[in-house]
Amino acid sequence: MNTKPIIQTSHLSKIYKTGTLETIALENISFEIQKGEFVAIMGPSGSGKSTLMHILGALDKPTTGIYLLDGKNVEKLTDDELAEIRNQKIGFIFQAYNLLPRTTALKNVILPMIYAGVPKEERMEKAKKYLNLVGLSDRMEHTSNQLSGGQQQRVAIARALSMNPAILLADEPTGNIASVQAEEIMAIFQKLNDDGHTIVMITHEHDIAQHAKRIIHIRDGKIIEDGNGHKQKKIPACAGR
Amino acid sequence: MDYLELFLESIGTLTLNKTRTGLAILGIVIGIGSVIALVSLGQTSQQAIQSQIESLGSNLLTVRPGSINQSGVRGAAGGRTTLTLDDAKAISSSPQITTVNSVSPESEQRTQVTTGGNNTNTEIMGVEPVYAQVHNVTMASGNFITQTDVDSMTKVAVLGPQVVTDLFGEGANPIGQSIRVKGQTLTVIGVTTSKGGTGFMNQDDIIYVPLTTVQKQLFGTNYLSSIVVEAKSAEVMVDAQDEVGYLLLARHNLKDPASADFSIMNQQDILNTVSATTGTFTALLSGIAAISLLVGGIGIMNIMLVTVTERTREIGLRKALGAKKKVITAQFLMESIILTFSGGIIGVIVGIITSYIISDLINAAFVISPSAILLAFAVSAGIGILFGWYPANKAANLQPIEALRYE
Known part of the structure; x- marks a missing residue:
C-alpha cells in the first residue's frame, strides 16, 4: 500500500505585493493529505483559504515553502508541465462554476479530455457517463446559460471528474446555489469519496463542512485547527443533537 | 487536439x-x-x-528635323527646317534602302479653321496618299487624299471626327461643304473613322490636306515636319533606322552621326x-x-x-x-x-x-x-x-x- 501523502505542504507562505505594501495571504502552512481523504478547509473570507486552494490546484505558486503534489515539487515545473498536472491529476470545481459560455454541457465536460488527447469516441462516452453520474443525462445538449446554478455546478463536477483525477479540489462548491441543491451536490461528493476519490473542499458553511472527515480551520493565513477523524465524528453528532 | x-x-x-x-x-x-x-x-x-499607340501604325520610324545633340547643346526637335520632300523621295527610291516598305512625308501645323459661324483650332496635316496606309487611317465616309490631289494641289480636306463635331455639329455630314484655312477655301471630301484618344493625345482632332496644297498654298514652306518610314517588319527596325540615318547624313553632307540635323525616333522607344x-x-x-x-x-x-x-x-x-x-x-x-x-x-x-x-x-x-x-x-x-x-x-x-x- 502506498503511504505517501498525495498532498504535502511545508511552511508555505504567499505574500502579495502592491507597490510597497505587502499583504501576507498565507503564512507557514504545513499539512499532509492522504489518498482517499475528504477534507474541508474552513475560514472566514480573507483568511487565505482560496489562495491556498489555488496553490494546491497548481494554478498559483507559493512565495516560499514547498508543495509536493503526488511527490512532485510543483515549483520546479514549467508552465506546460503544470498544465499537464492540472489536466491529469486535479479536478478543479470553481465557486463560479466557470463553464465555457454558450457551450453545451457535453462540450464543457469534454474539454479537458480534448486537451489530454483522449480519442473522440472514448471522451464522448466518458462525458456521458459522468453527466449521468451527476444526474444531468437529459441536459447534455443545453448550453451553460440555459442551466440553473445547481445544474451548472453539477456540469463543473462532471468536468472535474472527466479525467479521473487523483484529487478533487472544490472552492465553495455550494456557495452560489440553493440549499436543496447543495445537499444533492454533497451527496455526490460523499459518493465519490466512498468510491476512493480524494476531495479537498473550501467552505464557510458549517453544515456543508460536516460532510468531510477532516476540517482544517484557517484564519489570517494560518492554520488554527486541524481536526482529525475522531473529532470529526463528534461534531455531526452534536450538530444533529 | x-x-x-x-x-x-x-x-x-x-x-x-x-x-x-x-x-x-x-x-x-x-x-x-x-x-x-x-x-x-x-x-x-x-x-x-x-x-x-499601336493604332498609329506599326513598325514606324519617325524622322524629325533638328538635332539630338549638337556640341552638347540639345536643340529643340522640330525647331529646325532641314527635312525636304526630296529627302523623303530619296528614302523611298534609294537602292541602299532595302528594309523600308513605304515613306510618308508629312507637314503638320496647328491653325484656326472656320466654317460658317463655327471655328476651331486644329491640326492641319499635309499628307500623301501613302499616309492612310502607314497610319492605319480608315474612312467613315467619302475618300482620302489621292495622288491626283497631291499632283494638282487640289484644295480639298479630309476631316477627323472631332473636327466634324467642332465645326458642323455631332453626326453632321460635311462632305461637299467648305472650310476656310489661312484665307483659302477647302472642300471636304471625306471623314475618317475615330481612332480614339483623349486630350492632347486626341487623334481625331485633325484635318488631312494634300501635302503640296499645305506647302505651296497654305503655309508657303518647303520643309516637312516629319518623314514617317514604315519598316518591312519589326525585326528590321534597327537596320531601317541605320539605313535611313546614313542616307540622310550623306544627303545633308554630314560625316559625324553626332552632328545630325535630324532625329529618328523608333516607335518602340515611344512605347517603352x-x-x-x-x-x-x-x-x-x-x-x-x-x-x-x-x-x-x-x-x-x-x-x-x-x-x-x-x-x-x-x-x-x-x-x-x-x-x-x-x-x-x-x-x-x-x-x-x-x-x-x-x-x-x-x-x-x-x-x-x-x-x-x-x-x-x-x-x-x-x-x-x-x-x-x-x-x-x-x-x-x-x-x-x-x-x-x-x-x-x-x-x-x-x-x-x-x-x-x-x-
Missing part, C-alpha cells in the same frame, strides 16, 4: 460574435479588393494606351517610354492599395487583441483545465487565419468584380492579374499569421490564476 477540431472550434467562436467578425473581415476585404482592383486598373489603362510611365502609375496605385491592406491587417490585430482581453477568463479556465501554451496560441492563430482567409477570398471576388466594372466603364479590355491575386492572398495569409501571432502569444502567456480573476 487535431487541426480539424481546432478549425471547427474557431469557426464556432467566430460565429458567436457575428458583427465583430464581419467588421474584421471587411477590413481585409477592402484591402485585398483594392489591391486587385487598382493593379488591374493600372494594367488595363496600360494596355489601352499601348493599343492606342509610355509603358514606363503607366508602370509608375500602376506602382503608385498598388502602393495605395498596400496601405489599405496594412490597415486591414492592423484591424484584424485590433480585433484579436480585444478578443483576447475579453476572453481572458476563458483563457484562464482553459489553462486551468490543462490547455498548454501551444494549444492556446494555435486557437487564437487559427481564428485570425480564418478571418484573413475568408476576407481574402471575398476580397479577391470583390476585386475581380470591381475591376470588371471599371474596365467596362472606361471601355478597355478586362485585364486581371493572376500575380496580383496571388500576392494579395499571400499577403493576407501573412497578415493573419503576423498580426494574429502577437495576440495569440499574449493569450498563451497569461497566468491562469490572474486570467481567472480578471474582471
Whole structure:
C-alpha cells in the first residue's frame, strides 16, 4: 500500500505585493493529505483559504515553502508541465462554476479530455457517463446559460471528474446555489469519496463542512485547527443533537 | 487536439460574435479588393494606351528635323527646317534602302479653321496618299487624299471626327461643304473613322490636306515636319533606322552621326517610354492599395487583441483545465487565419468584380492579374499569421490564476 501523502505542504507562505505594501495571504502552512481523504478547509473570507486552494490546484505558486503534489515539487515545473498536472491529476470545481459560455454541457465536460488527447469516441462516452453520474443525462445538449446554478455546478463536477483525477479540489462548491441543491451536490461528493476519490473542499458553511472527515480551520493565513477523524465524528453528532 | 477540431472550434467562436467578425473581415476585404482592383486598373489603362499607340501604325520610324545633340547643346526637335520632300523621295527610291516598305512625308501645323459661324483650332496635316496606309487611317465616309490631289494641289480636306463635331455639329455630314484655312477655301471630301484618344493625345482632332496644297498654298514652306518610314517588319527596325540615318547624313553632307540635323525616333522607344510611365502609375496605385491592406491587417490585430482581453477568463479556465501554451496560441492563430482567409477570398471576388466594372466603364479590355491575386492572398495569409501571432502569444502567456480573476 502506498503511504505517501498525495498532498504535502511545508511552511508555505504567499505574500502579495502592491507597490510597497505587502499583504501576507498565507503564512507557514504545513499539512499532509492522504489518498482517499475528504477534507474541508474552513475560514472566514480573507483568511487565505482560496489562495491556498489555488496553490494546491497548481494554478498559483507559493512565495516560499514547498508543495509536493503526488511527490512532485510543483515549483520546479514549467508552465506546460503544470498544465499537464492540472489536466491529469486535479479536478478543479470553481465557486463560479466557470463553464465555457454558450457551450453545451457535453462540450464543457469534454474539454479537458480534448486537451489530454483522449480519442473522440472514448471522451464522448466518458462525458456521458459522468453527466449521468451527476444526474444531468437529459441536459447534455443545453448550453451553460440555459442551466440553473445547481445544474451548472453539477456540469463543473462532471468536468472535474472527466479525467479521473487523483484529487478533487472544490472552492465553495455550494456557495452560489440553493440549499436543496447543495445537499444533492454533497451527496455526490460523499459518493465519490466512498468510491476512493480524494476531495479537498473550501467552505464557510458549517453544515456543508460536516460532510468531510477532516476540517482544517484557517484564519489570517494560518492554520488554527486541524481536526482529525475522531473529532470529526463528534461534531455531526452534536450538530444533529 | 487535431487541426480539424481546432478549425471547427474557431469557426464556432467566430460565429458567436457575428458583427465583430464581419467588421474584421471587411477590413481585409477592402484591402485585398483594392489591391486587385487598382493593379488591374493600372494594367488595363496600360494596355489601352499601348493599343492606342499601336493604332498609329506599326513598325514606324519617325524622322524629325533638328538635332539630338549638337556640341552638347540639345536643340529643340522640330525647331529646325532641314527635312525636304526630296529627302523623303530619296528614302523611298534609294537602292541602299532595302528594309523600308513605304515613306510618308508629312507637314503638320496647328491653325484656326472656320466654317460658317463655327471655328476651331486644329491640326492641319499635309499628307500623301501613302499616309492612310502607314497610319492605319480608315474612312467613315467619302475618300482620302489621292495622288491626283497631291499632283494638282487640289484644295480639298479630309476631316477627323472631332473636327466634324467642332465645326458642323455631332453626326453632321460635311462632305461637299467648305472650310476656310489661312484665307483659302477647302472642300471636304471625306471623314475618317475615330481612332480614339483623349486630350492632347486626341487623334481625331485633325484635318488631312494634300501635302503640296499645305506647302505651296497654305503655309508657303518647303520643309516637312516629319518623314514617317514604315519598316518591312519589326525585326528590321534597327537596320531601317541605320539605313535611313546614313542616307540622310550623306544627303545633308554630314560625316559625324553626332552632328545630325535630324532625329529618328523608333516607335518602340515611344512605347517603352509610355509603358514606363503607366508602370509608375500602376506602382503608385498598388502602393495605395498596400496601405489599405496594412490597415486591414492592423484591424484584424485590433480585433484579436480585444478578443483576447475579453476572453481572458476563458483563457484562464482553459489553462486551468490543462490547455498548454501551444494549444492556446494555435486557437487564437487559427481564428485570425480564418478571418484573413475568408476576407481574402471575398476580397479577391470583390476585386475581380470591381475591376470588371471599371474596365467596362472606361471601355478597355478586362485585364486581371493572376500575380496580383496571388500576392494579395499571400499577403493576407501573412497578415493573419503576423498580426494574429502577437495576440495569440499574449493569450498563451497569461497566468491562469490572474486570467481567472480578471474582471
